Amino acid sequence: MHIQTHPLLSPSLGTERHLSSFHYGPKGGPKVYIQASLHADELPGMLVAWALRRKLAALEAAGRLSGEIVIVPVANPVGLNQHVLGQLLGRFETQSGQNFNRNFHDLAALIEPDIEAQLSSDSEHNRQVIRTALGAALAAQTPESELASLRLALQRLSFDADIVLDLHCDWDAAMHLYTHPDLWPAVEPLARYLDARASLLALNSVGNPFDEIHSFCWSELRQRYGTRFPVPDGSISVTVELRSQRDVSYEFAEHDAQAIIEYLTQREIISGIPAALPNLAFAATPLAGVELLSAPCSGVLVFRAPLGVWLEAGEAIADIVDPLTNQVVTLSTRVAGVMYARHIARLATTGMEVARIAGARAFRTGSLLSP
Incomplete structure (x- = not known):
């Protein structure tokens, strides 16, 4: 495991914040990106990330990781510092009023139409062309605020991941998740392991939330070029809603972290035999x-x-x-x-x-x- 530090733009004299990312397993194979608490007052994900790190360290030591797994346990240090009369306000940035989980860069728009001349009839070739173009486009962006630098840092860490899990929770909720309709067959095992009570599918819910900017990029490019050049699903991206804000416990964190481990084992990113798939509580439905x-x-x-x-x-x-x-x-x-x-x-x-x-x-x- 190695740690990377990602400085954010300083918002004021004498202050500076940064992101920390923890990288497990070898590069060059499949990549998984998992972040927690982009809405900073949604804390269950932080504890799940903590439990995941312990499990991944043991799996890495045992040589069972076939690819890189990146964990960002605290995805929003900006929101964590927003306290008003003792209350943590982590959903909206108080400076701009913007939702922390909106207005990420539209990845497809960043690279169209520049990539068309590089595409071919080979789907895997096109995957690499698109990812290379995305990396270059994100590297060329210059943020103008601390919030913009936070969003850009998260996208630079995650744009080339095969699986993206964004860990959230709701005010008062049962376990549920959001994903792209085309990805549901690949996501359904995760819903089963997590015991999701609702699985909500949307092509584009509007607003460029974090999980959608990954999946929508590929479906948008496929719609544009698919009749001439095959474009694969380049990212299985999911928002996982870990029940309620109050549901912070070792028991829940252990269950949810192990569910993610079983899913990554089922996806063959972790070697071994995954647990038997539980029944799906309820069928997926449209958002x-x-x-x-x-x-x-x-x-x-x-x-x-x-x-x-x-x-x-x-x-x-x-x-x-x-x-x-x-x-x-x-x-x-x-x-x-x-x-x-x-x-x-x-x-x-x-x-x-x-x-x-x-x-x-x-x-x-x-x-x-x-x-």
């Missing part, structure tokens, strides 16, 4: 099929259904209780599916998003993720 339940009024929010179980259309999800008027408003789902995430607050304000249900039929368009 555009997610029903967003909002509060029509204010009051005390009382959930009536648990996370991570199947709900039929019309089933009660929660009540909003007004202790001044004695009014009780019941929220019910309009679609059948799994309630995979819900708000952590228990005071509903009018218009607040209360819960998300993973339905099977796509009906939403435009930006599919939270701001």
Whole structure:
């Protein structure tokens, strides 16, 4: 294992932050990139990364790694320093108001149309041409802020990875994940090992989040050149939502780290026999099929259904209780599916998003993720 340090642009006199990346296994084979807590207040991923590092060190010592596995346990030192009245605010940069997990470089746009003359009828040749062009394009970028330098450093570490896992969590949620529809057959074993209760598929949810800029690059190039030049799926990229912000425990971290180890063994990046695949809890569904339940009024929010179980259309999800008027408003789902995430607050304000249900039929368009 070796450690690399990646300085970020200094935002102010006398201050400087950096990223640390930990590299296991030999270069030249397949590459895996795993980062944690890009939203800095989503801490379960940091503990999973810690558990993964211990496991990878042992596997490396045993000679069982066939490729390089890069771990970035703290992907957002900028957000980790944003405290207001004792509360860690790690989702948005307070300087710009931007979501840390949006506005990454559109990789396909960086290299089109310069690569067309270099493509051929050989898919593997095209993979290398595209990766070389991506590396050169990212190396040529000059960031103008600390946030931009953070995003660029993460992309430079990950652009050539065969597998990219971005470890997040939600406010209050069951285990779930996001990935590209074309990648689902390759990602399904990971969903099984993790016991994901929802697997949400989207080609382009809008906003250039970290996992999508890897997968969308290849599908975009394939759409543009695929009839003339074969373009492979160059990156299996997944956002893994490790349950809730409060779900920080050794037990969860051990389970989740071992699930990732089993997946990488199944992908033959770690030598050995992977554990038998568990059953998939629920079928994958389109992100555009997610029903967003909002509060029509204010009051005390009382959930009536648990996370991570199947709900039929019309089933009660929660009540909003007004202790001044004695009014009780019941929220019910309009679609059948799994309630995979819900708000952590228990005071509903009018218009607040209360819960998300993973339905099977796509009906939403435009930006599919939270701001």
